Amino acid sequence: MRIKYIEKLYSNRMFKRGARRKRTLTGRQEAFLFNYLVMRQTATQAAYNAGYCPRYASQAAAQVLKSINVAAYIGAYYLEYWNSFTKGISVYSTMLNNRERAFVDYWLIYADAKKAAIKAGYKRRYAKQYGHELLQKPKMQKAILERIKSCDEKEMI
Incomplete structure (x- = not known):
């Protein structure tokens, strides 16, 4: 019976050379992902709650x-x-620290990465x-592109 099953697998088109098979998740993997991503549990807790052996939950999670x-x-x-978090939010104003913002501004002025980094406060060396x-x-x-667009809009006004 096992040989017939293996022959059936190899005769299937999905396992022929060059063909890609669609990967699906098992029930435990789906439960693990739900606990890990949605419920914000640690990987070990998610594996334990998904039904993996409590003794080896951390190894199973890994x-x-x-x-x-x-x-x-x-x-x-x-x-x-x-994407849902950053929709409509400017990267330049929220995601960069002061030195990175200065680098973006100076890069737009000089178009030279080394000079912009020095002016922004990075070590000369x-x-x-x-x-x-x-x-x-x-x-x-993305911040540079946003800054260019905002400068173009200001010049248009």
């Missing part, structure tokens, strides 16, 4: 969190949460590195 399909669900959940790292951050890129 294993579940490493699963690719669970990680995809967690990423989608936090992306949706982040590491200014080139800081400037490059800041420009790679998505929140800084």
Whole structure:
């Protein structure tokens, strides 16, 4: 009986080379995600409440969190949460500290990351590195775009 089951799996189109199979969550994984994301429990508590063995709940939680399909669900959940949280909020005014705001302003003036980092108050010795790292951050890129748009709107008035 086991051999027939395995043959059935391999004959299925989903398992042929190059084909992607749809990943679904088990009932325990769904319960774990509900407890972990919605109920805001720790991973160990969520694993215990989802029905994993109490003695090995922390190991089970670590294993579940490493699963690719669970990680995809967690990423989608936090992306949706982040988008709903930041909808209509300016990154420039809320998400940046004073030095990062100064860097954005000076970068718009000089268009040089090293010079902008020095003017913003970063150490001269590491200014080139800081400037490059800041420009790679998505929140800084979004803040620069917002700042450009706000400057354009002010000039239009």
